[in-house]
Amino acid sequence: MAKSIKASEQQHLDYVVDKIRIEETKQSETIERSENDQADIKQNFYNDVNIKTDSYEGMMETGLSVRQQQQMLDERQNSWQHATKQLSTLKKLEKNAYFARLDFHEAGEPATETIYIGLSSFSDSPDHFLIYDWRAPISSIYYDGGLGHVTYQTPDGLQSVDVQLKRQLMIEDGTIVTVYDTDEAVGDSMLLEVLDEKSDVKMKSIVTTIQKEQNTIIRDTSSDLLFVQGAAGSGKTSSVLQRVAYLLYRYRGNLNAGQVILFSPNQLFNDYINQVLPELGEQNMVQMTYFQYASYRLPHMQVETLQQRFETENTPTMAKITKLEGSLAFFNAVTTYGRHLESADMRFRNIMLNKEVLIPRDKIKEIYYSFNENYHLGNRLSATKEELIKILNRKVAAEMRTKWVEEAVQDLSKEELNDMYGNQPREFKNGDEEFRFLARKIVMQRLGTARTQIVRNRFLSINMQYAHFLHEVPAILDLDKYGISKDDWEQAVEAKLAAIKERHISLTTVSAYMYLHDLMTGKKGQRDIRFVFLDEIQDYNAFQLAFLKFSFPNARFTMLGDLNQAIFTKENSHTLIGELETLFDPEKTRVVQLTKSYRSTQQITDFTKEILVNGEAVTAFDRQGDLPNMAVTDNFEQAVDQVVKQLATNNSDHDTTAIIGKTLAESEQLTEALQARGIHVTLIRTENQRLAPGLIVVPSFLAKGLEFDAVIVWNANADNYQREDERQLLYTICSRAMHELTVIAIGQLSPLLTRVKPELYTINETTV
Numbered sequence: 001m002a003k004s005i006k007a008s009e010q011q012h013l014d015y016v017v018d019k020i021r022i023e024e025t026k027q028s029e030t031i032e033r034s035e036n037d038q039a040d041i042k043q044n045f046y047n048d049v050n051i052k053t054d055s056y057e058g059m060m061e062t063g064l065s066v067r068q069q070q071q072m073l074d075e076r077q078n079s080w081q082h083a084t085k086q087l088s089t090l091k092k093l094e095k096n097a098y099f100a101r102l103d104f105h106e107a108g109e110p111a112t113e114t115i116y117i118g119l120s121s122f123s124d125s126p127d128h129f130l131i132y133d134w135r136a137p138i139s140s141i142y143y144d145g146g147l148g149h150v151t152y153q154t155p156d157g158l159q160s161v162d163v164q165l166k167r168q169l170m171i172e173d174g175t176i177v178t179v180y181d182t183d184e185a186v187g188d189s190m191l192l193e194v195l196d197e198k199s200d201v202k203m204k205s206i207v208t209t210i211q212k213e214q215n216t217i218i219r220d221t222s223s224d225l226l227f228v229q230g231a232a233g234s235g236k237t238s239s240v241l242q243r244v245a246y247l248l249y250r251y252r253g254n255l256n257a258g259q260v261i262l263f264s265p266n267q268l269f270n271d272y273i274n275q276v277l278p279e280l281g282e283q284n285m286v287q288m289t290y291f292q293y294a295s296y297r298l299p300h301m302q303v304e305t306l307q308q309r310f311e312t313e314n315t316p317t318m319a320k321i322t323k324l325e326g327s328l329a330f331f332n333a334v335t336t337y338g339r340h341l342e343s344a345d346m347r348f349r350n351i352m353l354n355k356e357v358l359i360p361r362d363k364i365k366e367i368y369y370s371f372n373e374n375y376h377l378g379n380r381l382s383a384t385k386e387e388l389i390k391i392l393n394r395k396v397a398a399e400m401r402t403k404w405v406e407e408a409v410q411d412l413s414k415e416e417l418n419d420m421y422g423n424q425p426r427e428f429k430n431g432d433e434e435f436r437f438l439a440r441k442i443v444m445q446r447l448g449t450a451r452t453q454i455v456r457n458r459f460l461s462i463n464m465q466y467a468h469f470l471h472e473v474p475a476i477l478d479l480d481k482y483g484i485s486k487d488d489w490e491q492a493v494e495a496k497l498a499a500i501k502e503r504h505i506s507l508t509t510v511s512a513y514m515y516l517h518d519l520m521t522g523k524k525g526q527r528d529i530r531f532v533f534l535d536e537i538q539d540y541n542a543f544q545l546a547f548l549k550f551s552f553p554n555a556r557f558t559m560l561g562d563l564n565q566a567i568f569t570k571e572n573s574h575t576l577i578g579e580l581e582t583l584f585d586p587e588k589t590r591v592v593q594l595t596k597s598y599r600s601t602q603q604i605t606d607f608t609k610e611i612l613v614n615g616e617a618v619t620a621f622d623r624q625g626d627l628p629n630m631a632v633t634d635n636f637e638q639a640v641d642q643v644v645k646q647l648a649t650n651n652s653d654h655d656t657t658a659i660i661g662k663t664l665a666e667s668e669q670l671t672e673a674l675q676a677r678g679i680h681v682t683l684i685r686t687e688n689q690r691l692a693p694g695l696i697v698v699p700s701f702l703a704k705g706l707e708f709d710a711v712i713v714w715n716a717n718a719d720n721y722q723r724e725d726e727r728q729l730l731y732t733i734c735s736r737a738m739h740e741l742t743v744i745a746i747g748q749l750s751p752l753l754t755r756v757k758p759e760l761y762t763i764n765e766t767t768v
C-alpha cells in the first residue's frame with residue numbers, strides 16, 4: 001500500500017517536473033532573446049541614433065533618440081532580469097518541487113481539492129496552480145492544524161475547510177524519498193529527521209517543518225509589538241527569518257528588503273544566518289548589530305566592542321549607574337532635558353573663519369532663543385541656520401566690495417577663470433556684472449568653510465551639551481531612588497566625559513548620546529523602515545528599546561529573546577518586560593512563548609535546564625542522544641588531553657565541534673596548546689571573522705545564537721563560573737550543542753553545575 005502511494009506521488013511529481021521543465025525552456029528562450037536584443041541594440045546604438053548637434057532642434061532630436069534606445073535597452077534588461085530570476089526559482093523547484101500535500105473540502109464546493117505546497121508557487125496556466133507558495137493563506141492549514149475542521153486567515157477574513165489528508169513528502173533531486181501521512185500539524189517524525197542532521201556553518205530554512213506556535217509568529221500582521229520569549233533552541237531566530245520571507249511575500253510591491261532591519265547579537269551571527277532568505281528566494285534584509293548602528297551614526301567615536309563590554313568588571317556603584325543609564329527613566333530624563341533646551345541652556349560654538357570668530361556664539365544664542373515657544377528644537381535650529389546664512393550672505397556682499405577682492409579678480413589666471421566659470425554660459429550684460437560674478441565666487445570660496453559649519457550644524461556641540469546634561473541629571477532624577485550618591489554620580493560623569501574627549505564611548509552611554517543629538521538636531525528617525533527585528537532582546541536595555549522605537553517611528557517591532565540567556569544585562573533583564581509595556585500600546589502587543597527546544601537532544605536540554613534557577617520554561621523535544629559528559633582534571637595539560645580525546649570521539653561520529661572558552665585569553669591559550677599537539681583548529685577572535693568549517697575555538701560572548709553538532713565547554717571551573725550572574729552565561733554556552741555536550745573543568749567544578757542531578761550526565765573517570 002505504502003509503495004503504491006509513493007509510486008503514485010512519484011507519478012504526479014514527474015508530471016509537475018515536466019511542466020516545470022517546459023516553463024524553464026520558455027524562460028531560457030526569453031533570456032536568450034533579450035540578450036540578443038540587447039547586444040543588437042548596443043551594437044547599432046550609434047547607427048540608430050541620429051546625432052545632430054548643429055542646432056537646438058537637432059540636439060533635442062538626438063537626445064530623444066538616445067532616450068528611446070535607452071528605454072528599449074531597459075525593457076530588455078528588465079525582461080532579462082525577470083526571466084533569470086524565474087529560471088533560478090524553477091531550477092530549485094525542479095529538484096525539490098514541494099514538501100506537502102493537502103486534500104480538503106471547502107464548504108459549498110462540490111469536490112475535494114488537492115494542493116501541493118512548496119518553496120514558491122508554480123502554475124502552468126493562469127489560476128491553475130500546481131504548487132502553492134508556503135506563504136499563501138491556504139498553506140497555513142498545513143502548519144496550524146491536524147485533520148478535520150481547520151480555519152485559516154485570508155485577506156478577506158477567516159475561511160474554514162475540512163482537511164481530509166495531510167501528507168509530508170521528502171523529495172531529493174526529483175525523486176520522492178519518503179512519504180508520511182499525518183494527522184498532526186507537522187508530524188514529529190519528519191521534524192526528527194530534520195533535527196538529526198548535522199550542523200552547518202550556515203543556518204538552514206525550516207519551512208517544511210514550521211511548528212504551530214512558530215507559525216503564529218511568522219504570520220502575525222496585526223501587532224505593533226510582537227514579543228517572543230523562547231527557550232534556547234526553540235526556533236526564535238528561525239521563525240524570525242521565515243517571518244521576513246513571509247512579510248516580503250505578503251506585502252509584495254509595497255515592501256522591499258531594504259525596509260526591514262534585523263538587529264542581531266554579533267557579526268558572526270549575521271554571517272551564520274545570511275543564506276536563509278536567499279535559499280527562500282528572497283533578498284536579505286538589512287542586518288546589523290547595535291554596535292554597528294552606533295558606530296555608523298557616530299563615525300568619529302570608538303564605540304565599546306562586545307569583548308570590552310563583556311570583560312569590563314563593574315563595581316557595585318558602576319553597576320547601579322549602568323542600570324540607571326539603561327532605564328526608561330533615563331530616556332525620559334533626556335526627553336525632559338531636550339524640552340528644557342527649547343527655552344535655555346543650548347550650548348553653541350563660534351563660527352570661525354581662518355582662526356577668527358566670524359559669528360560669535362552669543363550672537364547665535366540670541367538668534368536661537370529669539371523665536372517664540374512654538375518653535376521646537378528641530379525648527380528652532382532650521383530657523384537659526386537660515387538666519388546665519390543670511391548673515392553670511394550679508395558678509396559676502398560687504399566683502400565683495402573690499403580692495404583685496406578687487407585685486408584677486410584682477411589677478412585671476414586664465415585657468416582660474418575657466419575653473420570659476422565652469423559650465424556656466426559666459427553671458428554677462430556688462431563688465432560690472434562679470435566682476436560681481438567673479439567677486440562673489442572668490443568671497444564664497446573664502447567663506448565656504450563658514451557655510452559648511454552652518455549647514456552641518458557645527459556650531460552646536462553635542463559633547464558640551466551631553467556634559468551639561470549629565471551634570472543636570474541629579475536635578476532631573478532622584479538619584480537616591482537608584483542608590484546613587486551625588487558624589488558617585490559626579491565621579492562617573494567625569495570618567496565618562498574624559499573618555500568621550502578621547503573619542504571613546506561605552507555601549508550604555510552611546511544611546512543617550514545619540515538620542516540627545518537627535519533631539520538637538522530635530523531628527524525624527526528613519527520613516528521608511530517598516531519592520532524592525534531585535535534578536536536576543538535580553539541583551540538590550542529599556543533605553544535602547546525606547547531609542548530604537550524613536551529612531552524607527554513607522555516600524556512594527558518583533559522582539560525575540562530568552563531571559564535565561566541574559567549574558568550582558570544580567571539580572572536587569574527581567575525588568576525589561578515591565579518597561580516594554582509602557583512603550584507600546586498593550587492592545588497592539590502580542591506575547592508568544594516558545595518552550596520547546598528543538599536544537600538539542602533531550603539529554604542535553606534536560607542537563608542545561610538544570611543549570612537555571614527560577615528560569616523560564618524549557619521542555620525538551622523527544623530526540624535521543626548520549627548523556628552530556630563531564631571531566632574534572634587536576635591541571636591544564638590533563639584538561640587539554642581530555643579535549644583531544646573527546647575530539648577523536650566527535651570526529652568519528654562526524655560531528656563538528658566548537659570549543660567554547662569563557663574569555664578570549666583562555667580561548668587563545670587553549671588554541672595554542674591544541675595546535676602544539678598538531679590539531680588543526682581555528683580560533684574565532686572577533687565577531688568580524690567568518691565561521692570556518694571544522695573545529696573552532698570561540699569565546700563565550702561570541703557564541704550567542706550559534707549552534708554546533710558538538711560543544712566542549714572549556715574550563716567550567718569554580719573560578720570561571722562562580723557568581724549567580726554567570727549562570728546564564730553557562731546556560732547559553734551549553735545550550736549551543738545539538739548532539740554532544742562535554743564539560744571540562746580544571747581544579748574544582750563550578751558550583752553552578754553541582755546542582756545538576758548526577759543521573760543527567762556521565763563523568764569521565766579516567767582523569768578524576
Ligand SMILES: Nc1ncnc2c1ncn2[C@@H]1O[C@H](COP(=O)(O)OP(=O)(O)OP(=O)(O)O)[C@@H](O)[C@H]1O
Pocket residue numbers: 191194195204206209210211214230231232233234235236237238239562598599704705706707735
Ligand atoms: N520547526 C522547526 N523545524 C526544524 N528545525 C527547527 C524548527 N525550529 C527550530 N529548529 C532548529 O532548531 C535549532 C535552533 O533554532 P534557532 O537557532 O532558531 O533557536 P533560537 O530560539 O534562536 O535559539 P537561541 O536563543 O538558543 O539562539 C536550529 O537548528 C533550527 O533549525
